[in-house]
């Protein structure tokens with residue numbers, strides 16, 4: 001699959017989100033980090049802001065739910081029109097049902113694993129998943145250092161995905177930048193979230209194209 005870049009608006013100016021979305025017309029997705037100050041020690045935004053953003057941009061929205069009760073909330077993000085909704089393995093109590101509800105509402109179903117969460121226990125869930133997200137930092141904040149320790153898990157996830165037909169997208173999130181993206185791509189990732197590497201750059205458009213070229217082998 002072609003490389004996809006999903007800039008995280010966590011590193012954008014929250015007072016000007018529509019303008020910040022317009023600065024990255026070459027993005028494949030806009031990555032929206034929903035944090036509830038319970039699942040992670042940070043608080044960002046929720047459904048009303050996602051609904052407003054959906055009206056303000058034609059770029060598909062990739063919602064990463066870092067919340068305590070994703071089973072309760074994920075379907076609402078899909079019904080609102082998010083193109084992709086990702087729930088965390090460590091938080092979901094009924095992942096199969098929730099992933100199916102996301103798909104039934106017309107969105108791609110995403111399933112995320114923290115750095116210390118192994119992928120093997122979730123192999124049987126792959127048929128329910130459109131995108132597997134491997135966190136390459138501890139979730140909660142932008143601008144953290146990429147965790148190289150996750151690279152073998154990216155390779156293992158790519159093997160398991162291939163074994164199940166190869167349809168599942170493999171996203172990496174956290175510390176993805178010009179000096180780390182090639183390692184992720186080489187290990188098998190194909191969707192790259194980048195917050196500070198895009199919105200921290202003088203020219204976010206060019207930063208995306210640079211990341212895309214580095215990840216394209």
Ligand SMILES: O=C(CO)[C@@H](O)[C@H](O)COP(=O)(O)O
Pocket residue numbers: 008010011031033064066137138139140141142143144173174175176193194195196197
């Ligand atoms: O989900 C998260 C953090 O929990 C990410 O999406 C960050 O927003 C990525 O930011 P950078 O590490 O790229 O600055």
Ligand SMILES: [Fe+2]
Pocket residue numbers: 008031032033064173193
């Ligand atoms: Fe994220």
